[in-house]
Amino acid sequence: MMNRSKVTYILTALLLLLGGCSKDLGNYNYQDVNKIEISGILEGDHTTNRIFEIPYKDTLTLNPSVVGTLSQNDMSNLEFSWMVDSIKVAASKDLVYVADKRYGRINAEFSVLDKSTGLTTKYNCFFNVVNPYKWGYYALTEDKEYNAAIYCLSTISKSPKWESIFMPTYPELGKNPITLSGRKQYGSSASDFYNILTLGVKDAVNPVVVIDSREFTPTLFYSSSSYLGTGSFVFKPTQVVTDPLDKMVYVVNNGKFHVLQKGIIPIGAFEQSDYEIAPNGIATPFRYGKYFMSIYDQKNKKIRVWGNGMSGNSFAYTHDYENIPGISLPDGKEFLACSFAGIPSINQIYLFKDGNNLTSYRLDYDASYTPSQLVMQATGSMPAAGNIGYVFYDIMTDVWYMTVGNTIYSASYMGVQFQKFLSLPVSEKGSIVKFKAFDGKIMVAVNDSSAAKPGSIYIYNAKTMQLEQSFPNILDKIVDVHLGILED
Incomplete structure (x- = not known):
């Protein structure tokens, strides 16, 4: 049996211990950590929501706001780093980046090291380096020698102006242009798209070319050798029409109707008919x-x-x-x-x-x-x-449009x-050759044969009908126009 003195000692020790613990409660000092917050640039829950579109060779300038919960705007203990495509490109808070390395979506990371705590805060995003002509207003022109050219007013370049598009892989477009049309190809969101353009030129090595606007390179070519039939076939189309709802191109060649797809020109519908x-x-x-x-x-x-005859043989007409x-x-x-x-x-x-x-x-x-x-x-x-x-x-609004002189009428x-829909400025002496309405804009092309540069472009807001941009007499004779822009 334990004696009384030993029991008393143990109880006393326990009381002292408990008393010491109780006495220390509330005496600990909880020091807040200096948390770094990065803001002022694209925000989102995921990196895919933080995508910066940069035209190739353009400069992206980012000025993030960096604030500490304790240090506030004091940055004396902070170190900065910008990594782009796994390469350190800046050691400063602000970034000035020239996108001249490659096309495509590139990983970027902004790091802030707090030397007082040893903690690093990171901001991740993508730099999507695109051809400046990926989105824009497009115009197909011909000069006095009938040479075709494509011009673009980029909507992603910082200093937009009409520029002639040169495709290194397809430098000669040909003569006697016919049409320029297209559709959007979407990715993961409404703002993630590029334009698929169809170019028609009567006298060319490839009279019909399908173009991907991401790097502005041809992806499909149609020439005389694309024909599936036998005998002599010369491909010199007079009409080229892109189906707005399907991946088809319809052409008229020597008066006959052909459906183009996947680089192939099939035998014309009722080719032997007059x-x-x-x-x-x-x-x-x-x-x-x-x-x-x-x-x-x-x-x-x-x-x-x-x-x-509902045979299931799509786009092959026999009756x-x-x-x-x-x-x-x-x-x-x-x-x-x-x-x-x-x-x-x-x-x-x-x-x-x-x-x-x-x-x-x-x-x-x-x-x-x-x-x-x-x-x-x-x-x-x-x-x-x-x-x-x-x-x-217009299939979107079920409205007929007609132009007479420099006025557009609708019914x-x-x-x-038909009632008056839109009239160009009174100073415009030319006649409307084409106009298209899309993504909240109306693009009107005018030719004035008396001018050294006959082609003019007018861009209106389709909701307010207000003239937003005008480019009088800046292009050669305009044949066709197309809009491939981000909707307002």
Whole structure:
């Protein structure tokens, strides 16, 4: 048995220990750590939300804000480092970086070392080095010798100006340009896209070229050797149309219709038939696109509808629907334009002129997916005296547009009652040759043959209809334009 003195000693020791612990409570000093916060540049929860777009050879300047929770703006104990593509490019808070090493998405890291604590705070991001012509306003021109050229007003360059685009891998575009069109190719977000452009030039080694705007390099070539048929074939297209909803290019060569895809030119539709497609005469397909196509045959003065009998052989037309009820309604009228239409019960729509009168027609399909009838849709009058410059149907708004002189007129597909839509500044003496509306902008191209540089460009805000940029008489004769910009 433990004696009394030993028990007393143990209890006393425990009390002293407990008392000491209790006595020390609240006497510890908790010192805050100086936490470094980086702000003032792109923020986001993930590095993919912090992407800086830099045109190749342009300079990116970043001035981040660096603040310590204790040191505030005192940076005397801080060391900075900028790493780009795993190479240290700066030892300062601010970065001035010339993007002249390579294209593509490059890793970048900003580090702040607090020497007083030994802790490092990092900010990671991407520098996406792109061709300055990846996004922009594009214009296809021809000079007095009919040489084709592409110009771009970049929307990602810091000092935007119209510049001629030179492609080292394809330096000679050819002569007698026809068209420049395209579509967007999206990545992971609405702002992650580039433009796929289709260039058409009648007299060229490759009359049709598909171009990737990321480095502005051709990716598909179409030439006479691309033809699948036999015998003599010379590829000199007079029309080149990009399908707005599919990866197809439609061309008219020697009057005949061809569907281009994957670098191949198939045998023309009804190649042995005696027909010739009119300018603006391709009504690209919509709901029944893989099975039906409509064109206007200017040689025989008639609307023609082609199909493949729902065989599943996409875009290969083998059946000519010649006896559609109402198909002769436009006889004797001057054809202006046609298009597919994004309207319920209407597949294709056509516009004709007879003197001062305008008439539109629609092509209906029945429940068995065959063309059932051509019906008069609406009538109206010419909006103004003068030569018609450009007519087209906007599938996004279901509106007809027509240019006369330097004024654009518009009309609903329901009425064809054209009203003034936009007039260029009174100082402009030329006539509108093309215009396109996209991503909240309206781009208008004008040619004035009396000027040394006939081509002018006007850019309007489509929401306010206010003129935002004007470039009078800065380009050669303009043939076509295209918009490939980030929407406001």
